[in-house]
Amino acid sequence: MDALGLLHMGFANALSWENLLFATIGAFLGTVVGVLPGLGPAACIAMLLPLTGVLPAIPAIIMLSGIYYGAMYGGSTTSILLNIPGEAASVTTTLDGYEMAKQGRAAAALAISAIGSFIAGTLGLVGLTFFALPLANMGLGMGPPEIFALVLLAFTMIVSLSGKSLLAGTTSATLGMLISVIGLDPALGIQRFTFGSTVLLGGLSLIPIVMGLFGLKEIFANVGKDLAVISEVHLGHWWKSIRLAELRQSMGAILRSTVLGFFLGCLPGCSPAMVTFMSYDLEKKISKNRANFGKGAIEGVAAPESANNATTSGNFVPLFVLGIPPTLSLAVLLSGLMIYGLQPGPLLFVKQPVFVWTVIASMYIGNVILLIMNLPLVGIWARLVRVPYQYIVSIVLIVSFVGAYTVRNSFFDVITALLFGVIGLLLDKLRIPSVPLVLALILTPMLENSLLQTISMGGNSVAILLGRPIAIGIIILSVFVTLISLYLRSSKSKAKVYLEAEDVQ
Amino acid sequence: MKNAIRLLGVFLGGISLLCFWETYRIWNGWAGPGSVPLIVSILLAINSISFLIVSSKEATQFTWPSNKSAARICGIAGLFAFYIIIVQWLGYLISTWFFMAAVSRVVAPDRFKLYVLIIWTGLVSLCLYIIFIDLLSVHLPSGILWG
DSSP, X not given: OOHHHHHHHHHHHHTSHHHHHHHHHHHHHHHHHHHSTTOOHHHHHHHHTGGGGGSOHHHHHHHHHHHHXXXXXXXXXXXXXXXXXXXXXXXXXXXXXXXXXXTTOHHHHHHHHHHHHHHHHHHHHHHHHHHHHHHHHHHTTOOHHHHHHHHHHHHTHHXXXXXXXXXXXXXXXXXXXXXXXXXXXXXXXXXXXXXXXXXXXXXXXXXXXXXXXXXXXHHHHHHTSOOOOOOOOOOOOHHHHSOHHHHHHHHHHHHHHHHHHHHHHTSTTOOHHHHHHHHHHHHHHHOTTGGGTTTTOTHHHHHHHHHHHHHHHHHHHIIIIIOOOSSHHHHHHHHHHHHTTOOOSHHHHHHOHHHHHHHHHHHHHHHHHHHHHHTTTHHHHHHHTTSOHHHHHHHHHHHHHHHHHHHHTOHHHHHHHHHHHHHHHHHHHTTOOSHHHHHHHHHHHHHHHHHHHHHHHTTSOSGGGGXXXXXXXXXXXXXXXXXXXXXXXXXXXXXXXXXXXXXXX | OHHHHHHXXXXXXXXXXXXXXXXXXXXXXXXXXXXXXXXXXXXXHHHHHHHHHHHHHOOOOOXXXXXXXXXXXXXXXXXXXXXXXXXXXXXXXXXXXXXXXXXXXXXXXXXXXHHHHHHHHHHHHHHHHHIIIIISOOOOOOOSSOO
């Protein structure tokens, strides 16, 4: 069956009342975590993942994916209205979005953000529909050496996710590698770093670690601050606020950012935060209205908002096709797929076509739900920001506790979450990013398995890689991606916004 | 900051030595269980030395939280640790009620009157209990003294 036929089958499943309900819940929760500063989609997915055990795989993953792309819509609301990015990918939106709000044009900024997000998200999904299947078919011939090269490529994303200091990023990733080798080794079952403890035999679970580093840490960090009182923002009607000429003016920026966002999103290491910066920079260079950038240019809102939604669609390509998570949230989602016995990679399209195409079809539906939620209901989201933090803290703590406990019905996992909450706070104070730690934690077992298999295939040598053109090609691509990331890092003035955005994560 | 970075360098160096020792203990060739731990040990050693070099050159901004903030952070983390202990004795419902009331008191001491706090946290605890048990069929910890 071709991609359109498979997508048709996916829509038939995705339009069942159960899947529609969970797509709506996911989109709603995603918008909420996008709006609320201090709780990102990764922490939300990690908290809810153990609680979705009651659901079958398809509605559970539909809901968790909805949280991921829904957060991209929600994140723009606080960026535009309050100059507070709800999540890292919305930092660039504050530059012109908040300026527009100050000029009394908040409704227009929110409207172009929602329209751009919808167009880019949907076009990105069209790209995912038509690119995923041929890439998966190509990937069917890959063996352990190619997978090893792919995991190396995924490791290069650590360079781009290291925030301001590469040393801090590599340290974080090394600690993640260390944590991942605790327990029994995959080949011979020998105990490593357990020091005789039986609770460490099974290793440390990913979910409590993510909850600690991104959920509890945020709580600890924010209760230490005196949060500012948020002022009232006047919102007009969005349909009256945006002019047709402005919509036409933004269309070029939306389409260019969609193409840029989708293709960069397909590369491991390109997070939405990084791509929003690049799309903003591109528009600033080529727009006729470039003089107004930073002063409330509507393209300055349309470009990053379109780019981050196209990137989220593109990000599903490496996840589904190669089994490589390009962002933290998708890394957590990957562990969710594994809990359900689904191994992402080229074989997923062959063995689980109903699952893959239902989830992809649900994303099209999710984009429509999000457009409806974010245009007429934007006033409600704006009011949500004014909910006192005190109400949220205790609920998030309880959900974290139950989520961590439910992983293995063990208090050890709750203690792990608490411990990593404190470690996350210390890392934050030392300006060491936590994202590379989690990515290394997920990628290291994949790296180890493929490395051991490659060495075995090559008769105790990795020289076998030299005779595998695809593996060599991927390794060359890894070097290329690393060099691009290092170049971006070296041009400090340009990368400032992006690096600060990564620090927000 | 210099001291904190230096301490981090020393800490990473210590873990690196521990990793080298563990790698030596389990080493069984490149295709064995010690290959990735060896890579980790080497990377930790490089990071440790790099931090020690950086600490002698750079002075980066580093601020510990104020006493008031630190007290709140310690209060919340301590309450969460205490909650992990009492939930094993009192079960989910009672300990969650107590925990939520205590957290709200620490985060915003003057925001709620005591009776409002008790009613509000009681209701939220009960709602969450119903959601977890009936809607999500989650197994919650039952206490020794109270189920």
